[in-house]
Amino acid sequence: MALEKIVITDTGGWALWKIEEDEETLQRMVGTVDELPPSIHNPKKRMEWFGGRVVVKTIMERLGLSFKGIVKDEFGKPFPKAHDFQLSLSHSYPYVGALIDREISVGIDLEQPQEKLLRVAPRVFHKDELTDAGHDIVKCCIYWCAKEALIKIYGKKDLTLAENLIISPFTRQNEGHILGKIIVKDIETIIPLYYIVYPNFVVVLNKRNAS
Incomplete structure (x- = not known):
């Protein structure tokens, strides 16, 4: 995975990546914190799912935080598990983006x-x-x-x-x-x-x- 850009701020950070690995490599990079939903069958969608988590993990590690996975609320809005941060994800294969902030609701597309x-x-x-x-x-x-x-x-x-x-x-x-x-x-x-x-x-x- 090639890092296109990463920005770390006082309250969070964001990053852009280009997926260049295969699914198995991405899965290893994510670890076992989340399980791929069985409803995702398309190969590119699967890699976007893993790629998004790799991006979030990278940002959080730059902030000195451990990545424990992603959860969603009743409206499908994602949040980093076990951390009080706002999160937004976006992908258009082979590109993936993520943005997190501890203070405000965020959006990236x-x-x-x-x-x-x-x-x-x-x-x-x-x-x-x-x-x-x-x-x-x-x-x-x-x-x-x-x-x-x-x-x-x-x-x-x-x-x-x-x-x-x-x-x-x-x-x-x-x-x-x-x-x-x-x-x-x-x-x-x-x-x-x-x-x-x-x-x-x-x-x-x-x-x-x-x-």
Whole structure:
């Protein structure tokens, strides 16, 4: 597994990896703290599952913490077992990302820009987001990742991407700051986000965790 990036902060850390090992090697790296769900049959999905745990383990060890596995709450939001930290995971084979923080709810999402985003965008983007993104696949990918990161920060499943999760217009660069809004029952929560455009994928996460 090749480490693309790792950042350790006062309250947590995040990392990006490229999976290059086979499943058996990844399994050895994770150890026996978690058992692969029998419902995961696809080889790439299996490696993403193991790869995500290797990433979280690596971050936690850099923080001087022991990795004891991952548990999920009733909404499917993951948490590091036996530690009072927030956790977010994302993967788009062969890339895997993870973000943890001891103080705030976090979200990280990575995707590879693909033509299908242009077809999906009209169903999940606000009209102002559609206008701003246009036919720029990379910009569409940033919008998509930002919305997914907001969902993970919110931690529940009852949001509509086009109505409850709004991203302010921005000028696309190789990396930069964007503002997200989570709107629930007329209450708006502003979430500063940060994005990075890599040659093969885009990643978006909480701004405070980016440096």
